[in-house]
Amino acid sequence: MFDLDALRDAARIIRPQVPPTPQYAWPLLQRRLGCELWVKHENHTPAGAFKVRGGVLYVHELMRREPEVRGLITATRGNHGQSLAMAARLAGLPIRILVPHGNALEKNAAMRAFGAEVIEHGQDFDEARQAAGELAARDGWHFVPSLHPDLVRGVATYALELFEAAPPLRRVYVPIGLGSGICGLIRTRDLLGMDTEIVGVVARGADAYAQSFEQGRILHTERADTLADGMACRMPAPEAFELIRNGAARILRVDDEQIRQAIRILHEDTHNLAEGAGAAALAAAIIERELNRGERIAVIQSGANIDRALLANILAEPAPRIDDSGRVATAAGA
Template identity: 55%
Template sequence: MTLFSRDDLNAAAALVHEVVPPTPSFAWPLLARRIGATVVVKHENHTPTGAFKVRGGLVYMDSLRRAGKLPKGVVTATRGNHGQSVALAASRFGIPAVLVVPEGNSPEKNAAMEALGGELVIAGRDFDESRVRAAEIERERGYHYIPSFHADLVRGVATCALELFTAQSDLDALYVPIGMGSGVCAAITARDLLGLKTEIIGVVAENAPAVALSFEAGKPVPTATARTFADGLACRDPQPEALAIIVEGAARILRVTEAEIAEAMRLYYTATHNMAEGAGAAALAALIQERDRQKGRRIGVILSGGNVDMPVFARVLAGETPQA
């Protein structure tokens, strides 16, 4: 399934790079020593919002503008990184953005969204309940609802994979965290457009296994809960369009425990002195699981974001595993 063309991707890169410089991809020696393979980290924690999502919001909003459909306002549901992307993009076009987050959401991500000009609404026990309130606000205010998965969002996020594959075209495999699916679908699509053979391995939290269950079943399999401290992985209702791309293009989906995610966060800090949020460390956690399988190969991991609350990170560095 092809969501866009190579020309579309190149145009998205030109747009994104007006705001987001290409992020680095480094092969870290201490990670190589731990894994027994060359480990190339794509540092999406180095974007202006500290996460990869910023790319998607810029392209999505520009697509509305080009179609002459720029709305009077936008609304979306988010755990934080998508919301920052939407708030930043909306501010560039001078329109308001309402960001609906669940109860108990990250205080630091909430503050970041508001600092970018977003109006924060707290509603629902989890992300999926927040989506219900966002849809209500769409109707009440006549705003445009921005979903968590859309071809234009994926096209923006795919500029990350384009940068990585252009700089590192000889990767044997790439590990990508999965929330609602834009990151892994972007990686699959960019790989295919570039004609590469890199294996794409998706990563979910063991406590939020809906995408893994759906991959195994070949159809969406919702779960009742998605309780992981890696909030960017907390999906319990996979979207069919994203799942179709994942089933067709991913080699496999791995599940990582909360303790494995925390271990990977610590390793990122000790080996690279970079902060990773839970979802940002999930790809490395999965690679640690498969280090025997990947020994001697050249492997990429997406560090999708570094927006972790200070108390959570302090507990991780102290050797603890935070609870959702």
């Protein structure tokens, strides 16, 4: 794993392409949850998600190690692919990106806009990932995994920004896809010598990491069903699982309706757009509202790349209201 000097070096490399994102303590969110709540706005990166940090660093380090690389191949549900497409364009490299059938149309369009060749294959991310590896071996292109030390070190720069800009935090809620975001957060906390709790968040319909965390061993699920495509993982990565098992306080499950509700709340209270995974951390903080009362916490808004039709459907539903005491005034309690 990287040390603090290597992390700061990564921030220096990434900063020209990905300026630091803000972290705000929004008054309406604080009133709604009864605590000092900071939002780390990774939805404000040039690709609309935290993953771009890892993509920029990964390609930078790859070109230094393998300057003769012919092209890149990877698999994604969207944000990982956008980050690599942007980084590949900056490096002058061609890139092919495999996505499962039915992937978000606007994410596919964004990857193509960065210059990527987008190929639909398989029914879910894991099938697309297997095919991408086979295609890379066949054509002699470099296969970019979804989890790699350079990807983790790159995305960890958001954690460095958060911990150094915000006051000391009691806990941070972070969504888990394959694990780079939470791993970067855990490692950065440890390097800074902080005692902040890290709470992972998964979708109830894609809870392989939660099951694995609870059982103390890696478990795969048959399906990954959730509107939060950034968390639709059914096969945890062993290297990520070890760090999460040793460094996270717990992993919470949120269902799709709780995610939808958090998307509406973020829009109403902060006027920020969130994709499903981007709202999951807030959904988990709402679940633990009583635990957090009076505390200083943070949530990672990991991305904003949500299709317009889905967003319009979600925002058409009423957002929860708050009463004069700041408590949620709905039967649902969220």
